[in-house]
Amino acid sequence: MISVNELSPGELAALLHFHAEAGVEWLLEEEAVDRFAEFDAMKAARRNAAAAPRSESREALPRAVAQTAQKSTLAPERPAPRPQPSIPDGEAVQQARFAAESARSLPELKTAIEAFNGCNLKHSARSTIFASGDATSGIMVIGSAPGADDDREGQPFAGRPGQLLDKMLAAIGLQRDAILLTQVIPWRPPGNRIASTAEMDICRPFIERQIALAAPKAILVLGNFAARVFFGESDTIHGLRGQWREIAAENRTIPAIATLHPQDLLTAPVNKRLAWNDLLAFQAKLAEL
Incomplete structure (x- = not known):
């Protein structure tokens, strides 16, 4: 994969222009997100929850998911886009x-x-x-x-x-x-x-x-x-x-x-x-x- 740092200003401008012509509206989130670490943490949380006694699983799983969310490198949550009203064509x-x-x-x-x-x-x-x-x-x-x-x-x-x-x-x-x-x-x-x-x-x-x-x-x-x-x-x-x-x-x-x-x-x-x-x-x- 080519790093952005390896591109000249002209090549970077051409790449951005190509994405804009293709209809890309957003490129990246404001902060980097390690999706692999996030996914691994979620799998670990599920395995721990499955190994716990069934009586404790109802409390352990939400706790594990909450801890995973805190430890992951998720970017700050953005407000969900406001749904636009659907108006019949006529x-x-x-x-x-x-x-x-x-x-x-x-x-x-x-x-x-x-x-x-x-x-x-x-x-x-x-x-x-x-x-x-x-x-x-x-x-x-x-x-x-x-x-x-x-x-x-x-x-x-x-x-x-x-x-x-x-x-x-x-x-x-x-x-x-x-x-x-x-x-x-x-x-x-x-x-x-x-x-x-x-x-x-x-x-x-x-x-x-x-x-x-x-x-x-x-x-x-x-x-x-x-x-x-x-x-x-x-x-x-x-x-x-x-x-x-x-x-x-x-x-x-x-x-x-x-x-x-x-x-x-x-x-x-x-x-x-x-x-x-x-x-x-x-x-x-x-x-x-």
Whole structure:
């Protein structure tokens, strides 16, 4: 086994990043625990209890277990995590819809999402990711779900995907701070898995209300999951990208086009030419509007 002391700072950082991407939330307890000594002590206590007369066994065993617990190197007990209330999916959707519709501004909607506990994704995420940027720009970019970097930094499109997105936007004359960036799901799914249908149904009222309150003139949708959510199809992003469609937002419709997510482009750089064509189409639409 390789000791942490044998790793360079760069290697240690890479190892921690790997664990974070894999969904590891806790690494070690605050104090070392010798589980082998603890197990041996428990076995010894059981043997002693079994060897004692049956009349004394009822008192000896609890005494031995108590002594074992005192002698073992157990870390200080942590308070048990508070159980989260289990809300039926249908009821959670209704609560989410009520909370979203009650918000009259984006700040109010952010407060409502942060106070909402009806989605299990929130209980495993570090951060609630809300829209950032300029809500008055008329331009909205919507991704799929927060990644590990987003969850750590508390903002959408952080880390390497965010850096690539900044370059993509700059290529068509846009800047992150001058448009509105958000994501379909406000909480990172564990291990970056795809959100379930029930989880998406619960989160849908929040993203729909974001669109209605921001009232953008055009929307750029990033990634396979987000495109399926808005366009209601099961095709891949390669079949959904590059086509202008409409997203309904209360009493109006907004033109939207989908393209590959920056993470997709990091995985398969050969697809950058496809994304570039989509970005040019988005730029031309903005010029028309």
